[in-house]
Amino acid sequence: MPRLAVDFGTSNSAVAYMDGGAVRRVLLEHGEDTLPTAVFFPVGGAMQIGRAAGQALIDGVEGRYMRALKSVLGTPLFHESRLMGGRRQTLADVVTAFLKRLRDMAQDQSGLSFDAVLSGRPVRFHHDPVRDQQAEDDLRACYVAAGFTTVDFLFEPEAAALSSVGNSGDLGLIVDIGGGTSDFTVFRRGANGVEVIASHGIRLGGTDFDRALSLTTAMPELGKGTELRREMGEGRLPVPQAIYTDLATWSAIPFLYTRETERMVEDLVKFAVERPKLERLQRVIRDHLGHDVAFAVEAGKIAVNGDGPAQIDLSVVERDLSLRLTKGGLNAALAEFTDPLKMTIYETLQAAQVSPMQIGSVVLVGGSSLMRLVQDTAQEVCPTAQLSRSEAFTGVVDGLALAAG
Structure with a gap:
């Protein structure tokens, strides 16, 4: 019975199988053998995955974009029911649908039926052993719900060792x-x-790198580190930091788009000492621009890791808003x-x-x-x-x- 190999990653996923003694990668999208682990639920439409999901977000299609789903395995959030794609479902349902798409593409291209899967997994999903086992159990259940009857796991770095070459x-x-x-x-x-x-x-x-860089570069432009005037009495208060941490975390961004968050930000703007910055935050929450900011930070991180300085382009938030990023600045953020x-x-x-x-x-x-x-x-x-x-x-x-x- 053929086994499908699936690398279900936080940022990207890949699928392969053995064909005549050689590794055959499944072409997942536009001839590419990797696929961003991302989904998009357009209002009134079917779930999109991969680059198509990202393009829908860029095009301004109304809906919900989600990335870094793997990081939520083993947490209670993974099983919480929310309104997505016009119906109530859990993140476990979303991951199941994503894995089923991968299985369908592999079967269509190979002409084979894959009932068994060998999946990669990190050495530790979580430091806590109980939560770590729960994460594996969560992922196994998703594979089974996606149509696989036999599910095995192999540590990802050990799989990489098998494909390495050397003396x-x-x-x-x-x-x-x-x-x-x-x-x-x-x-x-x-x-x-x-x-x-x-x-x-x-x-x-990498998502931790993105969060740290965002918190030190983009988030101060949205009011992180600024102060609020007291509603009564003298003195000032710091702007709460939790919203910036969530806004800099890929998996948390979709859950900020609530009326409760909008009301909280409205109050922050009302008492802001540096009002223009908090108005930017308000625009990001109101217009659902959190992922646009995250993409801009990620793009800056990748660019500055090359030959020279780069820009974090935040013009989607405010015209001509751009931040210069140097190697020194990146190193300081990730130290x-x-x-x-x-x-x-x-x-x-x-x-x-x-x-x-x-x-x-x-x-x-x-x-x-x-x-x-x-x-x-x-x-x-x-x-x-x-x-x-x-x-x-x-x-x-x-x-x-x-x-x-």
Whole structure:
């Protein structure tokens, strides 16, 4: 019975299967073998996924856009019923529908029937073991509801190790930085394949990078860090920070668009010391521009990680509003993540009982592994290792397909 390999990611997803001894990736959208893990519910229309979901948002279609669904696995929010797509449903229902679309596309292209699936999963969905197991149980239930009768899981960095190439006998370290988690695997290449020695992970990824950068750049332009006049008496109060944290968090943005939030922001504007900034916040909430701001921050992060300074274009909020972003500014915004990443790499090496100097190669996997911060941290811990880039977005699904076969 053929098994389908699915890399259901926080930011992107990919699907593959074995065909005549070779990995065959499913073309998911416009000839691409990866798909943004995003959905859009237009008012009165059918759910759209992937790039089509993002385009609907950009085009200003009325509806609800959702991204980073994987980060909600294992939480009570995943099972809360809400009005989406004209009916009450849960995020579990949404993930199920997304996975069913992936299965349908794989079956249509391959001509095969896939009742079994091998899915990637992070080493840790959550630090808490109970919640971590609940997240796997949630995802398993979604696969079953999507039509799979047999569901197995493999740690994502271990799958990436299976698809890596190198010299026999070498010790390697997979550094898999995804949208929501960072995972690491020490492995040895041998004549009979790859031997996994130890794996470790933390709940930290690209969406955390986006949130930190947004909180230090875009959110101050919407009033974060400003003050309010007291309704009675003298003195001033700080503007509440919770709304900015939610507005900078991909998975929380859709739930800000309520009348309750609008009323709260109206009160903030009324007593704002820097009123124009709070009026921008009001515009973002009223016109549902939270994801537009998040996309602008993400685009700036990617651009500045290249050759030079970049811009965070917030003209969707206010004409000509744009923020200059430098490498130094990016590094300062993300500085808090260096130590957790470094410590987790050391803990992975310790679990494998190998020293940093024994690692011959560091293999970077996942879109966020392309960040200079990640590369510099890995190189600092393993200074003699050769840094190599796997297929950043398909290394995991290729390894899953090999294991599934």
